[in-house]
Amino acid sequence: MRQSPAGYLSSLSFTIRIAIHTLPGTGHLMRNLVRVVAVSVLFAFLPLASIAQSTPEKTPVQGTVGDCPGGHNCGPKAHGITVGPQGVSTGWRAIHNSALVIDTHADTPGRFVDENFDLSQDAGKGYIDFAKIKAGNLGAEFFSIWVDPKVYKGQEIKRALDMIDSVYEQARLHPDKMMMAFSTQDILAAHRQHKLAALMGVEGGHAIQGDMRVLRDYYRLGVRYMTLTWSNTNELGDSSGDLDDKAVQHHDGITDFGRQVVREMNRIGMIVDISHVADRTMYQALAVSRAPVIASHSSSRALTNVPRNMTDDMLIALARNGGVAQVNFYCGFVSQKWVDTSKKLKDEKDPDYLKVQELFRAERTPETMKEMFAAEAVLEKKLPRPPLSDLIDHIDHMVKVAGVDHVGLGSDFDGIDCSPQGIDSAADLPKITEALYQRGYKAADLQKILGGNLMRVFAEVEKTANQIQSEQAHQDTRREVAVPSGH
Numbered sequence: 001m002r003q004s005p006a007g008y009l010s011s012l013s014f015t016i017r018i019a020i021h022t023l024p025g026t027g028h029l030m031r032n033l034v035r036v037v038a039v040s041v042l043f044a045f046l047p048l049a050s051i052a053q054s055t056p057e058k059t060p061v062q063g064t065v066g067d068c069p070g071g072h073n074c075g076p077k078a079h080g081i082t083v084g085p086q087g088v089s090t091g092w093r094a095i096h097n098s099a100l101v102i103d104t105h106a107d108t109p110g111r112f113v114d115e116n117f118d119l120s121q122d123a124g125k126g127y128i129d130f131a132k133i134k135a136g137n138l139g140a141e142f143f144s145i146w147v148d149p150k151v152y153k154g155q156e157i158k159r160a161l162d163m164i165d166s167v168y169e170q171a172r173l174h175p176d177k178m179m180m181a182f183s184t185q186d187i188l189a190a191h192r193q194h195k196l197a198a199l200m201g202v203e204g205g206h207a208i209q210g211d212m213r214v215l216r217d218y219y220r221l222g223v224r225y226m227t228l229t230w231s232n233t234n235e236l237g238d239s240s241g242d243l244d245d246k247a248v249q250h251h252d253g254i255t256d257f258g259r260q261v262v263r264e265m266n267r268i269g270m271i272v273d274i275s276h277v278a279d280r281t282m283y284q285a286l287a288v289s290r291a292p293v294i295a296s297h298s299s300s301r302a303l304t305n306v307p308r309n310m311t312d313d314m315l316i317a318l319a320r321n322g323g324v325a326q327v328n329f330y331c332g333f334v335s336q337k338w339v340d341t342s343k344k345l346k347d348e349k350d351p352d353y354l355k356v357q358e359l360f361r362a363e364r365t366p367e368t369m370k371e372m373f374a375a376e377a378v379l380e381k382k383l384p385r386p387p388l389s390d391l392i393d394h395i396d397h398m399v400k401v402a403g404v405d406h407v408g409l410g411s412d413f414d415g416i417d418c419s420p421q422g423i424d425s426a427a428d429l430p431k432i433t434e435a436l437y438q439r440g441y442k443a444a445d446l447q448k449i450l451g452g453n454l455m456r457v458f459a460e461v462e463k464t465a466n467q468i469q470s471e472q473a474h475q476d477t478r479r480e481v482a483v484p485s486g487h
Contacts, residue, residue: 092438093430093434095433096429098447099137099139099447100139100455101137101139101409102455103138103409103410103413103429104294104296104297104408104410105142105275105328106142106411106415107143108141108414109166110163110415111126111364112166115366119174125369126369127419127424128141128425129425130178132426132427133426135427136426136427136429136430139196139451140191140198142199142296145160145163145200145207145218145223146163146204146230146415147159147203147206149206149232156207156208157207157214164223167180167200168222178198179195179196180198180199182199182222187455201223201273202223202226203227204276205226205228205236205258206229208261210257212260212264215265215268215270216264218270219270224269224458225271225273225294226270226272227276228258228262229277232248233248233249233250235258236255237251237254237255237277238280239277241307243278253278253280253284254281254285258285259288263290266461266465267468268465269464269465269466271293272285272289273296274294274295275296275298276308286317286318286321291460292324292457292460294323294325295318295324295325297326298333299333299334300312300394301314303334303390303394303397304333304334304335304394305339308328310398312401315398318402318406319402319403319406322457323457324454325402325406326408326409326410326454327398327407327408328412329420329423330418333394334393334394335386337386338383338386342383345383353379353382356372356376359375360417372417386421388432389435392432395407395436395449404449405453405456408450408451408453408454409451413425413426436449
């Protein structure tokens with residue numbers, strides 16, 4: 001390590017003092033001569049020491065993930081790491097690596113069941129496997145239990161159970177890499193053991209088939225959130241996905257049964273998820289819920305005007321509830337340009353566009369997935385992926401509207417056919433941290449967005465459930481006795 005001038009000065013002063021005291025005691029003249037020389041040398045070094053102390057240390061320019069152009073390793077800077085004066089790593093990479101990163105929506109169970117996919121395999125064009133999870137420092141994932149309401153009509157519970165089993169099977173097969181988690185403490189335990197915490201969320205209340213007992217059974221099996229609706233209106237309330245469909249019977253928001261479901265979710269400790277629901281359903285659910293709610297995978301409607309996104313008023317209401325909006329990565333939710341171009345291709349009945357849509361809705365097998373990825377590559381020439389900055393704009397806007405305590409990440413990995421440039425899998429999650437860091441976000445706020453906010457909400461849901469159960473346990477159930485007349 002190269003020593004600073006100030007360091008030289010300290011070392012030289014110490015060396016001279018030793019030399020003076022170790023000179024033979026027979027020559028006072030010699031000692032005085034050495035003192036004169038020492039003082040002269042010290043004064044000669046003082047300007048250098050002054051410069052060293054007054055010149056601030058320059059902060060290295062942050063690099064990007066990976067090596068420098070040309071394949072040359074640029075050392076720590078290339079990975080966004082700055083070594084501080086105490087030898088402690090700082091910068092966006094260190095922040096990301098030290099954070100508990102939580103994603104609240106991945107549709108990978110569909111791959112487990114339909115493609116016999118295993119997380120130890122290379123996901124290929126898919127978003128999640130163990131190698132990608134490790135590279136992105138993903139600490140906890142809520143796997144989506146999504147049942148196609150048309151394909152599995154009447155068999156929703158059976159399909160959901162198959163998908164729940166598939167998540168457990170991954171944890172059983174890979175106990176060194178993944179563990180099931182059912183609480184905030186379980187997530188922390190998995191994080192300490194450097195394992196992926198696997199949680200589950202049912203996407204769409206139609207999966208309980210109108211039966212409250214099934215809701216409780218899902219909780220007992222480990223489901224920790226439920227989205228009140230998917231893109232279809234159901235017994236719980238209206239969805240944002242079919243409001244314009246006159247053939248669908250709507251409810252003007254949430255139903256009485258939906259209110260009962262929300263109250264029961266509060267009681268048992270299941271997080272209420274309002275992604276996908278109609279605006280009115282969302283506001284009414286907030287009025288019913290005693291616990292904070294989440295939007296597990298929704299972005300900003302102010303930036304991308306689609307019904308699935310949340311208006312600024314909705315974001316403010318969610319923040320007042322204490323909840324958190326988890327930003328969706330889908331191109332169609334983060335880029336207005338992509339939405340407009342996509343609509344144009346659809347209206348023109350572009351064959352490449354229609355082919356991708358057909359394959360996306362088809363039964364998922366390794367063969368159909370391979371065909372879909374090839375079709376997407378062709379379509380991308382007409383419908384380019386939006387830049388990463390579009391996704392960052394959504395996060396930034398939602399933070400400005402709702403507050404930094406109420407925004408997180410809900411990728412929709414393996415449930416979307418397009419994500420912004422540079423976000424090809426879970427391995428690219430650090431790029432989001434880097435981009436926000438470059439916009440001025442500090443470590444504490446980044447840790448909230450990456451997972452801290454979700455942990456806070458989850459803990460509040462657990463606390464509310466305990467309170468409700470305690471209230472019911474101590475409720476006065478004695479029969480009221482009528483007071484006799486005359487008293």
